[in-house]
Amino acid sequence: MPTAEDLASLSDQQVVELARAGREAAYRELLHRYERPVFSLIYRMVRDHAAAEDLAQETFIKVLNALDSYRPEYKFSSWIFKIANNAAIDHLRRRDVNTLSLDGAPGARTADEIEATALQVTDHGPTALAEVESRELGATIEQAISKLRPEYRACILLRHVEGRAYEEIAEALDLPLGTVKTYIHRARLELRESLAHLKDG
Amino acid sequence: MTDKYLEQDELDRLITRELSRLPCYAPSRGFQGRVMAQVRLPEPRALVVLRRTRAWVLQPRRALALAGAYAACAAIALGFAVPWVLQNSPSISYGTGLMLAKVLGAARELGMALAGWVLTSRSYETVRSLPILQEHLAGIAVLLTVTYAAAAVALHHLLRSPRGKSVPISSAR
Numbered sequence: 001m002p003t004a005e006d007l008a009s010l011s012d013q014q015v016v017e018l019a020r021a022g023r024e025a026a027y028r029e030l031l032h033r034y035e036r037p038v039f040s041l042i043y044r045m046v047r048d049h050a051a052a053e054d055l056a057q058e059t060f061i062k063v064l065n066a067l068d069s070y071r072p073e074y075k076f077s078s079w080i081f082k083i084a085n086n087a088a089i090d091h092l093r094r095r096d097v098n099t100l101s102l103d104g105a106p107g108a109r110t111a112d113e114i115e116a117t118a119l120q121v122t123d124h125g126p127t128a129l130a131e132v133e134s135r136e137l138g139a140t141i142e143q144a145i146s147k148l149r150p151e152y153r154a155c156i157l158l159r160h161v162e163g164r165a166y167e168e169i170a171e172a173l174d175l176p177l178g179t180v181k182t183y184i185h186r187a188r189l190e191l192r193e194s195l196a197h198l199k200d201g
Numbered sequence: 202m203t204d205k206y207l208e209q210d211e212l213d214r215l216i217t218r219e220l221s222r223l224p225c226y227a228p229s230r231g232f233q234g235r236v237m238a239q240v241r242l243p244e245p246r247a248l249v250v251l252r253r254t255r256a257w258v259l260q261p262r263r264a265l266a267l268a269g270a271y272a273a274c275a276a277i278a279l280g281f282a283v284p285w286v287l288q289n290s291p292s293i294s295y296g297t298g299l300m301l302a303k304v305l306g307a308a309r310e311l312g313m314a315l316a317g318w319v320l321t322s323r324s325y326e327t328v329r330s331l332p333i334l335q336e337h338l339a340g341i342a343v344l345l346t347v348t349y350a351a352a353a354v355a356l357h358h359l360l361r362s363p364r365g366k367s368v369p370i371s372s373a374r
Contacts, residue, residue, distance in 0.1 A: 020243065021243075024237075035233065036226065039226055039227060040226045052228075056228055065241055138219065138224070141216070160220035161221065195212065
C-alpha cells in the first residue's frame with residue numbers, strides 16, 4: 001500500500017487508478033496537486049474569491065465523483081482544467097461579468113465587497129524596492145489579463161501561468177490547435193497594447 | 202523601425218516573464234475537507250460484488266429459485282453418484298480401508314511419541330511433587346468454573362450490537 005510520499009512520485013494516471021480502487025489518500029493527492037492551479041485559474045477568470053472557491057469546489061466534486069468516466073488516453077490535467085474553465089465561463093455568462101477591475105468585481109458596491117473581490121497580489125522580489133516593483137508589475141499584468149476576453153484569458157493563463165502545452169490547452173478548452181495559437185497570439189497583442197506604457201518606465 | 206521591433210521584443214519578453222511569475226492563489230483553509238465531505242469514495246470491488254450478490258439472493262422468489270436449483274443439482278448428482286458408488290464399491294472399500302489404516306498408524310505413532318515424552322521428561326513426577334492437597338483441587342475446579350462463566354457473560358455483553366442497546370431485527374437490516 002503506497003504512502004503519501006509514494007503517491008507524490010506517481011503519475012496522475014496511476015493516482016487516478018488508485019483512487020478508482022477506493023484509496024482515499026489518492027483522492028487527497030489529486031486534490032493536493034490541483035487545488036492551487038485550478039483555484040488560480042478560476043480566480044483569475046471570475047475575480048471573486050468566494051465565487052472562485054465555490055466553483056473550484058464544484059469542479060473537484062464533479063471530477064472526483066466521476067473518476068470512473070475519466071479516459072486515461074487524455075491527460076488528467078486537461079480534463080480537470082476543462083471542467084474548471086467550463087465552470088468559470090458558465091459563471092461569467094450567468095453573472096454577465098466581462099470586464100473586471102483589479103480593485104474589485106463590478107458588482108461590488110460597499111467597501112467590504114470591494115475589498116473582498118480585490119485581487120491580492122503577492123510579491124516575489126528579493127528586496128523591498130524589487131518587492132514593490134514586482135507587486136506593481138504583477139498588479140498591472142493582472143489588470144491587463146482581466147481586460148481580455150474570457151477565451152483569451154483562459155488560453156493565456158494556461159499557457160504562460162500554468163505552463164501547459166498548446167496541445168493540452170486545445171484538449172482542455174475543446175478548441176482546435178490553430179485557434180488556441182491564434183487566441184494566445186491575440187491575447188499577447190492585447191497585453192502588449194495594455195502594457196505599452198511599461199517600456200517607457 | 203528596428204528599434205521599434207526591439208522594444209516590442211523586449212516588452213514581449215517582459216510580459217512572458219511576468220506572466221510566469223504571477224502568484225499561485227490558494228483556496229481558504231479547510232477546502233480539501235469540504236471537497237472530501239462531498240466525494241463518494243468507491244467501495245472495494247469485492248465488497249460491492251458481495252453486497253449485490255447478497256441483495257440479489259435475498260429476494261424471496263430468487264431465494265426460492267436458488268433453493269430449487271440447488272435441490273435439483275443435488276438430486277442429479279446423487280442420481281449419478283449412487284450407481285457409480287455401487288459399481289465401484291470394492292475399490293472404494295479397499296481405498297477407504299487403506300486410508301483408515303494410515304490415519305490410525307499416524308495416530309498411534311503420535312500417541313507413542315507423546316507417551317515417550319511424558320516418561321522421559323519426568324513431567325508426571327513434577328506434577329505429583331506439587332504441594333496440592335485434595336481439598337485444594339476442589340477449590341481450583343470451582344474457581345475455574347466461575348472464571349469460565351464470567352468470561353462467557355463478558356463475551357456475550359461485548360458482542361451485543363450496538364453496545365448497550367438491543368436493536369429490533371427489522372431496523373437492523
